[in-house]
Amino acid sequence: MKSENQPITPGSAPRKNTRQAKVKWGDNVITLGGNAAILVQSMTNTDTVDAMATAIQVKALADAGSELVRITVNTPEAAAAVPAIREQLDRMGVPVPLVGDFHYNGHTLLRDYPACAEALSKYRINPGNVGMGAKHDLQFSQMIETACNYDKPIRIGVNWGSLDQALLARIMDENAARSEPWTPQSVMAEALITSAIESAQKAEKIGLPGNQIILSCKVSAVQDLIGVYRELAKRCDYALHLGLTEAGMGSRGIVASTAALSVLLQEGIGDTLRISLTPEPGAARENEVIVAQEILQTMGLRNFTPMVIACPGCGRTSSTLFQELASRIQGYLRTQMPKWKTQYPGVEEMNVAVMGCIVNGPGESKHANIGISLPGSDESPAAPVYVDGIKMRTLRGEHIAEEFQAMVQSYVEQRYSNRLILQNT
Ligand code: SF4
Numbered sequence: 001m002k003s004e005n006q007p008i009t010p011g012s013a014p015r016k017n018t019r020q021a022k023v024k025w026g027d028n029v030i031t032l033g034g035n036a037a038i039l040v041q042s043m044t045n046t047d048t049v050d051a052m053a054t055a056i057q058v059k060a061l062a063d064a065g066s067e068l069v070r071i072t073v074n075t076p077e078a079a080a081a082v083p084a085i086r087e088q089l090d091r092m093g094v095p096v097p098l099v100g101d102f103h104y105n106g107h108t109l110l111r112d113y114p115a116c117a118e119a120l121s122k123y124r125i126n127p128g129n130v131g132m133g134a135k136h137d138l139q140f141s142q143m144i145e146t147a148c149n150y151d152k153p154i155r156i157g158v159n160w161g162s163l164d165q166a167l168l169a170r171i172m173d174e175n176a177a178r179s180e181p182w183t184p185q186s187v188m189a190e191a192l193i194t195s196a197i198e199s200a201q202k203a204e205k206i207g208l209p210g211n212q213i214i215l216s217c218k219v220s221a222v223q224d225l226i227g228v229y230r231e232l233a234k235r236c237d238y239a240l241h242l243g244l245t246e247a248g249m250g251s252r253g254i255v256a257s258t259a260a261l262s263v264l265l266q267e268g269i270g271d272t273l274r275i276s277l278t279p280e281p282g283a284a285r286e287n288e289v290i291v292a293q294e295i296l297q298t299m300g301l302r303n304f305t306p307m308v309i310a311c312p313g314c315g316r317t318s319s320t321l322f323q324e325l326a327s328r329i330q331g332y333l334r335t336q337m338p339k340w341k342t343q344y345p346g347v348e349e350m351n352v353a354v355m356g357c358i359v360n361g362p363g364e365s366k367h368a369n370i371g372i373s374l375p376g377s378d379e380s381p382a383a384p385v386y387v388d389g390i391k392m393r394t395l396r397g398e399h400i401a402e403e404f405q406a407m408v409q410s411y412v413e414q415r416y417s418n419r420l421i422l423q424n425t
Pocket of ligand 1: 311312313314315316317355356357358359360361376
């Protein structure tokens with residue numbers, strides 16, 4: 001009997017069409033929004049006054065794959081340090097633009113430190129933190145005029161923790177006049193979106209081109225964030241920066257950010273993202289970059305690093321060798337990427353399978369570019385390795401990990417250096 005089912009078509013909705021900003025530094029330029037790749041951002045937590053420590057952390061974030069790095073610019077000393085940070089990054093050959101994060105005194109810092117205004121590639125302005133009353137519009141205008149003068153894009157970054165109080169009061173008054181007032185949650189969402197869009201319109205009136213404006217409306221609850229961004233995306237075509245603010249620490253922060261951003265990305269919403277993780281004590285700041293990349297890569301939206309496909313292990317797993325090998329290969333691939341991404345174009349699309357036994361091991365290995373099945377508890381002590389779907393070798397003995405890693409290296413050299421030759425001919 002003929003099936004009436006429709007073919008299953010996995011994949012996200014087409015990307016929402018947004019305007020495209022240009023983020024420049026020196027002779028470099030990257031594009032954000034429109035049809036550009038969804039960019040990964042991060043933020044330092046060093047004291048910006050310490051130019052060397054900040055440059056080192058920016059380098060670590062950029063090496064991990066952050067495509068823009070935001071730094072706090074909160075004092076005259078911090079503003080004075082920004083050009084030195086840029087110069088140090090250029091000396092170290094770190095090709096990443098710096099974004100300045102301003103609150104309260106951004107208008108004076110940008111005015112008094114022109115070298116800072118020039119060295120930054122983008123300014124983040126929080127309309128809730130640019131002054132109260134009559135000063136608000138004046139100080140906001142001063143920052144926008146600086147962005148126009150230096151040809152810098154801006155992000156209007158609204159945050160529910162620092163919402164413009166005058167605007168919130170206005171939205172609340174409007175709500176009170178409704179025959180059926182909205183919930184406080186809806187009023188808050190409306191205020192966030194209104195703050196972002198009205199600020200962007202003001203910036204355009206002052207003279208900043210609309211394509212140089214990126215918007216964000218960050219809240220800390222998953223469902224609120226999804227609702228706010230869906231509406232924001234409906235009401236404007238500015239490029240959108242996604243992020244769940246104060247996502248939290250450890251798995252909670254990762255899961256909450258992934259849950260919120262995945263829904264939006266699946267709907268084609270979002271041009272750049274930052275994962276706001278609270279680092280565990282002693283944990284690397286770069287984890288937020290890795291999480292952002294993994295969200296995009298596991299959703300099939302971008303490729304950054306070869307993926308390790310590993311089973312969870314179970315009662316058939318004979319030893320910890322399987323977990324150790326999966327972890328070793330994952331770490332190896334990541335540390336090689338800064339070098340490999342220029343030497344071996346396309347390597348970021350590679351899949352490596354590391355499986356715990358022959359139940360699913362050979363099947364997954366055949367689907368991967370290269371894969372290994374370690375022996376399960378009742379299996380002979382042999383580890384078959386598949387390359388491009390064909391069983392190539394069987395590894396035995398105490399040096400399986402080293403030998404498999406060498407096979408991965410050799411596979412990359414053969415498979416992806418050919419692409420380089422093809423690209424150059
Ligand atoms: S592949 Fe083998 S070891 Fe891994 S989860 Fe499946 S049955 Fe368990």
